[in-house]
Amino acid sequence: MFAVTNIDDMLVLAVFFGQTRGSRAVAIRVVLGQYVGFGAILGVSVIGALGADLLPDKAIPYLGLLPLLLGLRAAWTVWKHRNSDDDPPRAKDAGILQVAMVTFANGGDNIGVYVPVFAVAGVAGMLGYVVVFLIGVAVWCAIGWYLASRPVVAKSLSRWGHLILPIVLIGIGVTILVRGGALS
Incomplete structure (x- = not known):
């Protein structure tokens, strides 16, 4: 369930x-940032499973x-520095909060899946899921780091990452809005 969602x-993660x-x-x-964002996803899911609807489905x-x-914002930064001789803007500007917000915002599908599963799992089962998912975050980070450190990928991300990141973030945002029906 963790891998699929x-x-x-x-x-x-590979881009970051x-x-x-x-x-x-x-x-x-x-x-x-990944842990903070995913922790927020888990928090909302646990609260939702316990019966408190923290976020209405329409939100x-x-x-x-x-x-x-x-x-x-990242695209604007790239645009501002397009004629600069300096290195392109990089993830050094991506703080914990930015990564956490992207992770949380990208977790709407996670919440939608986790709440009903947690609700039927009971407190002990929910705790088991939370522990496994937090271990999963570490594995995901390790895989993301591994992918980003492969010479071919690293060279591409180093050269093009400042352009890829805004495209990926905008794509994720639009996808969440469209799939969720916010634009219909």
Whole structure:
């Protein structure tokens, strides 16, 4: 269940890690942001499963506005620096909060799947899922880092990542808005 609901995060993580250019501090911020965002997804899912509807179903598609706005901001930054001789903007600007917001906003489908599963699993089952999912986040981060550190991928992400990130974020935002019916 974790892998199916988070497969799209793999691309996002690879892009974020690809832009770190080997900076351990930036990589740690990406990992922490992933954990904060996924922790929020789990929190909302647990609360939802326990009967408190934290987010109405109609609000979930509008989570797509977060990655859309972040993507537009990243695209604006790329546009501003298009004629600069400096290195292109990189993930050093992507803080924990930015990664967390992208992760959370991209987790509307996760919440929709986790709430009913958690509700029937009971407290002990829910705790088991939470532990396994948190381990899954570590595995996902490791795979994202691995993909981003492959020479061919790393070279591509280093060269094109500053352009790929806004496209991916805008794409995720629009997809969430469209699939959720926010634009209909």
